[in-house]
Amino acid sequence: MESTARRLAYRTEKRYDKLKHRFKRWRGYDPVMVEPYITYGTADELWIAGRLLEAKGVQGAPGDSNWKNLVHMLRRYQSDEIPFTEIEMKLGKEVRTVTTDAEGYFHYRWQSPGEDVIGRPWTELMLTAADPELPKAVKHSVAEVSLPAESAEFAVVSDVDDTIMRTGATSFLRHTKTVLLNNAHSRELFPGTSEFYSALQQGMSGEANNPFFYVSSSPWNIYDLIAEFIDIHGLPKGPVLLKDFGLREDRWFKSGHESYKTDRIEAVLKTYPELNLVLVGDSGQHDIYAYLSIAKSHPGRILAVYIRDLKPGQRSDKINAAASEFAEHDVPFEFVADAAEAAQHAKGLRLITAKAASEVKQDVAIQRAVEAAE
Secondary structure, eight states: OHHHHHHHHHHHHHHHHHHHHHHHHHHOOOOEEEEEOOEEBOSSEEEEEEEEEEOOOOOOOTTOOHHHHHHHHHHHHTOOBOOSOEEEEEETTEEEEEEOOTTSEEEEEEEOOOGGGOOSSEEEEEEEEOOTTOTTSOSOEEEEEEOOOTTOOOEEEEOOBTTTEEOOTTSHHHHHHHHHHOOTTTSEEOTTHHHHHHHHHHTTTSOOOOOEEEEEEEEGGGHHHHHHHHHHTTOOOOOEEEEOOOOOSSOSSSOOHHHHHHHHHHHHHHHOTTOOEEEEEESSSSHHHHHHHHHHHSTTOEEEEEEEOSSTTOOOHHHHHHHHHHHHTTOOEEEESSHHHHHHHHHHTTSSOHHHHHHHHHHHHHHHHHHHHO
């Protein structure tokens, strides 16, 4: 009975999407935009992804009121997608097309792009909504694809909520307030995070240009907010890999928190067999279990794991037991209170320079003093 109900709900949703699309075409769409996602690839294959949406004007600004931030967040979740529409993708002189799905998403694997059009660490493509019935569409968008530089020493995979961005995910009320009433400018970065991440990007050589990947269980609806937050705070640019909460015919939700993260990290490891990873997360959700699963499945590929300890002295026996298992797989693991502690440990592993670790420590101390003065 449950599977029948799920299939019925899934098919009803798809029929509704098609009817809404037909009505919108008849009435006329509002201005639309191609929202490309920062993705990654290799010289042999580029992954192109994004979504075609009606423009909602949800970009936040410093000083926006709680009410304005709330309205913008609700608009993100009430997005009007443009389904079953062709997107033209231009790389160099070559043009290919991909069609959006029922929820407006598009995904494409551009194989054999040619060395003459490949850039490192970034390759750019031009994306355009090709449907002539969308005259108000923004002319084009630029899609950025990350390709590791030849100088790269390793890659970094980072969680977002309560790892780089303070959201209070362990408290439902605090988390809800932060998510709904703040924009990319008013959300808070943990002290020293941008300096520590810059140190990891530079690596031991100081010029490694190591690639970054941000993996979160947040929905794609808030992609723009997270990408803007990363840019505002000077964090290393990298693919932001989020989660689709949409209904599927075979199950109610597409994946759980832990399995979603392991799948994303597995894909990065498979794509770049020559690059080992540094994993950064927090103790508030299931990062430690996802990272332990990866460490077990890929011996020798994980250089270090850093978990921001959100509740020192209050960790569960289950979390402590998981943490102890990393040593059994020769993976350096640390619970850290802040970026300074992580940087000091990373220096000992020769992941970053002593100079960079010292700068992170100083920056954390300065930011802590400013917070105390306020």
